[in-house]
């Protein structure tokens with residue numbers, strides 16, 4: 001019978017998962033930055049993209065400390081979040097609403113990463129990998145800061161801007177669109 005895996009094996013597995021996830025996110029963050037209209041939002045995505053490249057290097061350092069080859073293992077969780085982000089970018093939203101949606105997509109990724117790195121730090125500490133724990137904690141702090149930054153941008157004007165865009169849309173609605181929204185509300189009423 002094969003020997004049962006240990007927490008060390010699980011730790012290496014999770015590191016590989018994060019390594020792959022970060023690589024997927026570098027591509028996704030570039031797309032989010034490109035899709036953003038608000039300059040501070042674009043800058044936030046670009047800055048986090050740069051940080052993410054540093055996080056990849058940090059994971060390589062962790063692998064080295066553990067005398068393991070730096071290797072990724074497909075991260076299905078991040079792949080799903082990236083896929084959802086892609087479909088939202090294909091939607092036809094006004095610019096500010098799209099920015100609010102890009103923030104929502106970005107924050108899903110940050111929260112996933114916060115969960116992953118939280119576990120990695122805890123496991124590294126439990127197994128006495130102090131150096132590795134320190135490096136992973138640095139990344140965890142960056143993910144938390146990136147998440148906070150996105151919340152700040154959303155609550156500091158982008159969400160309100162999207163509400164304003166919707167109101168302006170309602171006022172200027174031409175007859176055709178008004179008719180279609182009337183159809184929508186009657187459809188809603190029917191569903192009730």
Ligand SMILES: [Fe+2]
Pocket residue numbers: 022025052055113143
């Ligand atoms: Fe990251």
Ligand SMILES: [Fe+2]
Pocket residue numbers: 048052109110113143146
């Ligand atoms: Fe991140």
